[in-house]
Amino acid sequence: MRLALLLVDDLPTAEDVVQDAFAALLHRHGRRLADLDDPEAYLRTSVVNSARSVLRRRRTARAYIPERQHHVPSADQSVLLAETHQEVINALQHLTRRQREVLVLRYWSDLTEAQIADTLGVSRGTVKSTANRALNALGRQLEIPR
Structure with a gap:
């Protein structure tokens, strides 16, 4: 979770990235998880790649939508960091x-x-x-x- 949060800098998106990585791991390997050499590394790579995709989509969306003038941090940001x-x-x-x-x-x-x-x-x-x-x-x- 922390890895995803530091990469995408947004708690709800980080939660989605991690959840999607776990779901993909379960869907792809299911009960054969023990067959993987290093499931933790596999999951970490999935999180990094998903975070890259999220950032790529953000960059594309920002190219078409003007950025807001004033950024207001979320209420929980000060609690998290x-x-x-x-x-x-x-x-x-x-x-x-x-x-x-x-x-x-x-x-x-x-x-x-x-x-x-x-x-x-x-x-x-x-x-x-x-x-x-x-x-x-x-x-x-x-x-x-x-």
Whole structure:
């Protein structure tokens, strides 16, 4: 749930993404779930791919609908994210999609570089360089000396 929330930045959408991933896993593998090598990795990859699809649809919809002038945060947003974390979340939104995915998988989900590479379908070197660039960009945005 947290992975989806950090990727799509919207609790109801994150819940839908996770529910759809579980439903697809059950529909596709059902009782043969034990046959999968790593069901957790399979589910995590499904969540990341579903989040990408949601973000792609949002981008397409925003191209046709003018953005609202004033963004009003949801009532539960302050409960979900402490004020100190909100600054980091806002800075994450300025990163590229892949950079955001790598950092969320690495620091929030505590995955190894190999697991992240598997989940995103990239090489370990790409994960390392993307994480380094993302951390540098976050440091500049948050004005943290490295």
